[in-house]
Amino acid sequence: MGWRDLFHSATWKRSLALRMTLVAIVWSVVALAISGVILVGLFRDSAERHLDDRLKTSLDGLAGSLVAAQRGSPLEGDSLAEPEFKLPLSGWYWLVKDGRTGIVLWSSDSLYGDALDVGNTPADGEIHARYLEGPGGVQLRVISQVITAPAGTGYDVTVAGNAAQLNAEVMTFRQSVFVTFAVFAIGLLAAIFFQVRTGLRPLSRMRAALADVRNGESDRLTGDFPIEINPLAQEMNALIEANLKAVERARANAGNLAHALKTPLSVIINESRTEKGPFAQKVLEQAATMRVRINDALEQARLAAERRVLGAVSDVGSSLKGIARVLKRAYADREIDIEIVMPKEMRVRVERSDLDEILGNVLDNACKFGNGRLRVSMEESRSSQTGRDFVIVSVEDNGRGLTEADRKTALQRGRRLDESVPGSGLGLSIVHDLVEIYGGTLDLGESALGGLAVRIGLPSV
Structure with missing residues (x-):
């Protein structure tokens, strides 16, 4: 049976426990899935900001070296803190282009003579971050900024870091979240089943109490029921008491009627038997018919009363x-x-x-x-x-x-x-x-x- 058949089946419609359990499970799964996606997204944003901070530190170092170069000192890219900038094709690169012509003036040793197409950075003085594909098809996290030296020369400075480490950290965190939430979901499912069974237990007690009434072991619903269903138990007890009173009232009325009619009818029959002739015979026949009809009506009244008796065994x-x-x-x-x-x-x-x-x-x-x-x-x-x-x-x-x-x-x-x-x-x-x-x-x-x-x-x- 598929989920569609289960949700539209008679069992789903008739079982309160199944409906409560399925709704709680569906809601829990959806809530956990959304929470997992949000947590992974927040972690990725945090890891991305951390990587950007590292790249910005390197970019600031390059900016300082450019200022020194304007004063006649050589550009010292080796002063950057990240050793990966010296390893060939490490995924960690930097380059400085002429802000006007776009010609590469200096670049890191890690590029190993390869080109890094980063495009032109807007000359607004802001840091621009993005992803792009670097040498060897490696995904890079890139930040760029146009820096204007004191002499008025503009430099387009770009620093790139390998995004593989970022992606690996996000994947590890995603797996940890999945395992953690899976364990949490198992515990949550157990709690749902326990909650449903515990919550519906008073209804089971009420059903057992009602069975005792039907089996004749009790004349009313007894037990300590929660305030939500206690009014129902009280109404059922009131109904049982009303039915019992109706039975007793019907029996009493039937008995009174029987006694009220028994003697006059017997007198009519006995008197008719002492008389001769067609009239007396006719009265005797009709009196006998009346006796049958009266017995019939009394029996029907008794049966109607008996029909309302609960707990008869x-x-x-x-x-x-x-x-x-x-x-x-x-x-x-x-x-x-x-x-x-x-x-x-x-x-x-x-x-x-x-x-x-x-x-x-x-x-x-x-x-x-x-x-x-x-x-x-x-x-x-x-x-x-x-x-x-x-x-x-x-x-x-x-x-x-x-x-x-x-x-x-x-x-x-x-x-x-x-x-x-x-x-x-x-x-x-x-x-x-x-x-x-x-x-x-x-x-x-x-x-x-x-x-x-x-x-x-x-x-x-």
């Missing part, structure tokens, strides 16, 4: 064993055989009362419509679409089963496929609603025992 095995004991006593005359295959302890993100209702309805139907044998098995599975982990509970019986059309009808509220068996027809539909609310799945199929197989998928912990 239940053990599937203990729920199954408790329901199995109750059903064996309830169907003691049929000697129901309930086999539970449980490889290990499994927990789901479902309230215990809802889990008991889901499994209780399914197992009760298996007992009613089976022929005395039930097998309950559990396994873990991961959704290929969402990546979430589920516990799959399979309930199989050895009854006559259902056709494909009947399986669809069985999930409809209030529909009963076998009128000979008592019931309201709400069992599987309630199971379907509960499972759907918790983000699970419910499938009906054929059992290896010959009857119906109900597969329930619930989010695992």
Whole structure:
């Protein structure tokens, strides 16, 4: 993956740590590179000024010798401090030209008869510095100045020094800066990673605290969070408390409504049964319908309240064993055989009362419509679409089963496929609603025992 793909990838957009790290790395690299260029430039300027000072000292010596020559003394270039002016083609040269004609009057022994084309210097009395190529292709640092002797004669004086030493010093300094900054960059990268991990650690603690709430190990976010994210933790705790209060309020309202309607409806049904005639029969039918609708509405209100419950965690095995004991006593005359295959302890993100209702309805139907044998098995599975982990509970019986059309009808509220068996027809539909609310799945199929197989998928912990 290239840098362009990395910066535009979903990982870059979704990862706060990656964005912070990459931005810090890019900024650090750019800052170090700019600092290195500036430092090398400053060092070169300093080294260049130092070389110019050496050349100016030699130029001043030549100027003094010219004044002495005007008084009749010979021009003493040998008096210059730099011994390189005597070595042939050393890269250190001087020459004096006639300021008017440009003819070379004197030159250093180091030129060894070679020519040094320095051009004409402006007669403004200022020192002019520049680079040019000397004998043998060597780069020279040159300073020139037009000097007017007391007799009025003008001399174009030029002093040149080998720039190779200057370039070598700059290269050495550049390498030192590169090595130093490379070591500094490694330490800086380590500091960046440490800073990002340390800075984002409170978010990891908040995520762990939220996981504890979801797993039922805590009822609120606990921990000492920084002031930047502490308001978020407080808002989440307030939301959790508001949801819990809404659940309790919905449950209380549902219970009050059930008690308020239960007695009047029972009176209507009982009175209708004592009367004969089509009117009484019609009232009885409508009262029964009202009972189904009221149960339906109460169940929907309870489900809506349960949907807002956070941190609900239940053990599937203990729920199954408790329901199995109750059903064996309830169907003691049929000697129901309930086999539970449980490889290990499994927990789901479902309230215990809802889990008991889901499994209780399914197992009760298996007992009613089976022929005395039930097998309950559990396994873990991961959704290929969402990546979430589920516990799959399979309930199989050895009854006559259902056709494909009947399986669809069985999930409809209030529909009963076998009128000979008592019931309201709400069992599987309630199971379907509960499972759907918790983000699970419910499938009906054929059992290896010959009857119906109900597969329930619930989010695992």
